[in-house]
Amino acid sequence: MNPFDLDKELRETGRKLAAELPDMIRQRQDEVYASLSDLPMQTRTGRTHSSKKIRGYAGAAAAAAFIGVMSSAYVSPIMAESLKSIPVIGSIFKLADDLGLQTAEERGLVAEPNVGATHEGVTLRIPEVVYDGTRLSLAVKREGEGLIGGISDYEVVQEGDSTNHIYPRGAITEVEMFIDGTSIYDYNGGKRPGLIGNPTSDPNVVLYQLTGYSHLGEGAPMLPDQFLLTAKITLEGIEEPYIIDVPVRKSSNQIVVKSGETREWGGLKLTLEQLKFTPITTDLIIHAEQIGNPEDGNHKDLLYEVRDDRGRILGLVTGMGIYKDDSQREQRTELIFERFEETTSSITLKPFLPVFQDPSANGGLYAVDGNGDIVKKYLKDLEITIPVDRASLEKLYDSHQ
Known part of the structure; x- marks a missing residue:
C-alpha cells in the first residue's frame, strides 16, 4: 500500500461532504456536553479516572503562512497480512501493528464508550478509544447480516484515464470527523489534524487515527485535552450515514x-x-x-x-x-x-x-x-x-x- 494514498483519499472524500454540521449532530451535542465534564472514564482494567473540567480551546491564526504541504500522512507499510497470527484477545487494539496501542490496555489507557448506531440491520460501533494528547485512536466495528467482504475492502477499476473504486455492500465509502462540532476539514482555519485508517486482521474492524500535529506553530491543529468527537461514516448499500458521538479525554501524561x-x-x-x-x-x-x-x-x-x-x-x-x-x-x-x-x-x-x-x-x-x-x-x-x-x-x- 502506498503510504501517502489513504489520507489523500480521505481528504478528497471530506471535500465532497457538506461544510455545515448536520442538524442531527447538533441536536445531540447539548446532551453530551451536559454530562461530559462529570463523566468517568472506565477502562477494561477496571480503573476509573475522574474527569477534569472541559478546557477552553481556541486556535489563534498562524503568524506566517506555511505553504506546500509535503505529505499529510505516512502509514506503516505492514498491514493486515502480517497481523493474522495475532490472537484476538482482550482489547481490539491488540489487532494493531503498533506497540503503543497493543500495550495501551495493560497500561489502563483504553476507554470503552461502546457507542454506535444501527441502520437497515447493520450496526457500527466504536467500542474502544485511546487518546494521549497527540493522537486519538478509535476502533470501528461492524456487525450485521448480508455483508460482502471486509469493512475496508474496495476494488480499484481503471477505465481509460479514470480510476473508480468499487465497494462491496457494508464497506466504508466516506468518513468525516468533527471536533466539538467542527469538521476536521474546516478545523482551525484549515490547519487540520491528520486522519488515517488501517485495516486489521478482523475483516469487520478498522482502526482510525486522528493526529493533532504541533509543529506548525501558533494556530496549529493541536487537539484539546477533552472534546466531543463525532464520527460520520457511510457504508456502501446503506442509505443513511452513521453518526456516532464519542466523549474523548486525554488519558496519559507526557x-x-x-x-x-x-x-x-x-x-x-x-x-x-x-x-x-x-x-x-x-x-x-x-x-x-x-x-x-x-x-x-x-x-x-x-x-x-x-x-x-x-x-x-x-x-x-x-x-x-x-x-x-x-x-x-x-x-x-x-x-x-x-x-x-x-x-x-x-x-x-x-x-x-x-x-x-x-x-x-x-x-x-x-x-x-x-x-x-x-x-x-x-x-x-x-x-x-x-x-x-x-x-x-x-x-x-x-x-x-
Missing part, C-alpha cells in the same frame, strides 16, 4: 524534551528541535534546511529512522511535513513513532536517503531488499543522538492519569 542539536552534510542542515514521549507515542519535530546546491544533498528525499540505545528501530506511525515558503528550501517535519519497547538512555535519529529502482529517474519506485524493506543510504554526518532520562521515561510508561 514528557517534552527540547533539543536544538544540529548537523550538516553537503548542502543540508538538520536540526532535531523537540521530542515528546507518552506511554504510547514518540513524537519528533525536525527542521531541514537547504543551505547549498540540491546536487550536494536534497532534503526533499530525506527519510528518518529512530532507534533506542540498543539499536532497535521504532515503528513509524504517521507524520506531516511542510515547507516554510515557495522556495521549498526549509521544511519542518513532525513524525509520530511507536513507544519504545523498553525504556532507553538515549534516542538516535538516523536520516537516510532511499535508493530508487532506477537511480537515473527523478523519483520513482524505491528499491527493496529480499525482506521487502526499503534499501537505505544512511547519512552518518546527519545522525543525532541525545540522552534520555531513563527513570523519568520508565515512570511515564507505568503511569496513567
Whole structure:
C-alpha cells in the first residue's frame, strides 16, 4: 500500500461532504456536553479516572503562512497480512501493528464508550478509544447480516484515464470527523489534524487515527485535552450515514524534551528541535534546511529512522511535513513513532536517503531488499543522538492519569 494514498483519499472524500454540521449532530451535542465534564472514564482494567473540567480551546491564526504541504500522512507499510497470527484477545487494539496501542490496555489507557448506531440491520460501533494528547485512536466495528467482504475492502477499476473504486455492500465509502462540532476539514482555519485508517486482521474492524500535529506553530491543529468527537461514516448499500458521538479525554501524561542539536552534510542542515514521549507515542519535530546546491544533498528525499540505545528501530506511525515558503528550501517535519519497547538512555535519529529502482529517474519506485524493506543510504554526518532520562521515561510508561 502506498503510504501517502489513504489520507489523500480521505481528504478528497471530506471535500465532497457538506461544510455545515448536520442538524442531527447538533441536536445531540447539548446532551453530551451536559454530562461530559462529570463523566468517568472506565477502562477494561477496571480503573476509573475522574474527569477534569472541559478546557477552553481556541486556535489563534498562524503568524506566517506555511505553504506546500509535503505529505499529510505516512502509514506503516505492514498491514493486515502480517497481523493474522495475532490472537484476538482482550482489547481490539491488540489487532494493531503498533506497540503503543497493543500495550495501551495493560497500561489502563483504553476507554470503552461502546457507542454506535444501527441502520437497515447493520450496526457500527466504536467500542474502544485511546487518546494521549497527540493522537486519538478509535476502533470501528461492524456487525450485521448480508455483508460482502471486509469493512475496508474496495476494488480499484481503471477505465481509460479514470480510476473508480468499487465497494462491496457494508464497506466504508466516506468518513468525516468533527471536533466539538467542527469538521476536521474546516478545523482551525484549515490547519487540520491528520486522519488515517488501517485495516486489521478482523475483516469487520478498522482502526482510525486522528493526529493533532504541533509543529506548525501558533494556530496549529493541536487537539484539546477533552472534546466531543463525532464520527460520520457511510457504508456502501446503506442509505443513511452513521453518526456516532464519542466523549474523548486525554488519558496519559507526557514528557517534552527540547533539543536544538544540529548537523550538516553537503548542502543540508538538520536540526532535531523537540521530542515528546507518552506511554504510547514518540513524537519528533525536525527542521531541514537547504543551505547549498540540491546536487550536494536534497532534503526533499530525506527519510528518518529512530532507534533506542540498543539499536532497535521504532515503528513509524504517521507524520506531516511542510515547507516554510515557495522556495521549498526549509521544511519542518513532525513524525509520530511507536513507544519504545523498553525504556532507553538515549534516542538516535538516523536520516537516510532511499535508493530508487532506477537511480537515473527523478523519483520513482524505491528499491527493496529480499525482506521487502526499503534499501537505505544512511547519512552518518546527519545522525543525532541525545540522552534520555531513563527513570523519568520508565515512570511515564507505568503511569496513567
